Amino acid sequence: MLDDIQVDDSIHALRPDFAVLLMTAHGLRNGPTDERTRAWLAGAADAVAHETQTAKIEAWRDAYRAFGAKPSRTRPSVDALTRRLPLPEINQVVDAYNVISVRHALPIGGEDLDRYSGPARLVRAAGDEVSEEALGTPEPGEVIWRDDVGVTCRRWNWRQVARTRITEETVNALFILERLEPMTMEELKAAGEELADLLTELAPEARITTRLLSGGK
Template identity: 70%
Template sequence: MIDDIRVDPAVTALRPDFAVLVITAYGLANGPSDDRSRAWLADAAAAATPLDDPRIEAWRAAYRAFGAKPQRTRPSVDALVRRMPLPEINLVVDAYNSVSVRHGLPIGGEDLRRYEGAARLVRAAGDEPSEEALGEPEIGEVVWRDDAGITCRRWNWRQCVRTRITEETADALFLLERLEPLGHDELRAAGDDLGRLLAEISPAVRVETRLIG
């Protein structure tokens, strides 16, 4: 599945500096937030990327490039840094949220077993199937989707309910997204941090990675 994930050339044309580190994790034993994941969130909040950091501003500029207003629909890392203390969701979501704010990059987490076909990042035609809570995508909007429809609108703004990671999630997909000035070395460091936390949650987890872009 990881080899079938793709980024459409229209997205690359919009932001040639875009890259995504794809991580798949099989055999997770997820569960509710605990003292361990609360410590991850607290430590990350203490070292969170500032809102005026160029890494976050790069995402605001990317949103403007396809017509979105980032002060109304914020990039995920921008919205997350504004939520202090960081919300407790479940072990796996707490893990990737803590990595997101610490490294200053958006991270999406998806339940692989609820996917239909491979994930792909495209510019919307405007007629893609979308959950009512997400609303219809605008023409040219950057969206993640699968064969069933939109999985995340406005690049990384809001995820659909269908593929969210829950306490029952056993196999997951993580999308660590990069724009300049965040370097590839830091992108990989964020991936290593996430892999380490997933191994703490589930010592037997099997992880695969692929860099696109």
């Protein structure tokens, strides 16, 4: 499945520094937020005020402006998340990736693989893609994640559709860790390892696989 995921060349033309670490986890065991994940969420707030985190979030605001979005109205996911401290309690798996997102100022998406149709693709929208009413139709040129059915996430990482959302019933998941400079590739890989560690703590039997895409490769 990972080998079929694509990032369109137009994305790298827009932001040559873009890279994405893709991670699948099969055999997850999810459930409501518990004391363990609640402690993870509480500890994540310590990283938010660091100066390097601010620079990474500003890079995403610039990326949004580059395709015509207004980041003050539709914020990059990590920007919105850091404004919601203390972090919301969703479920154990979502709590885990939200913690890593805030810790590294790194947009992370979580998708239920069993609700996907075909591989994930990051593209510039034509403007006629099928989307959910709550998200609206993407604008031409907008950066979107999509599958064979339609939009899975609008405005790069602004908001995900309900169809592929991770729930307490999710067993197989795709995680999308999206990097722009000044985040280094080393930090991106470290964030992926940290997320894998948390997922393995939740489900020791989970099978985790990763793939790094950058520079159109």
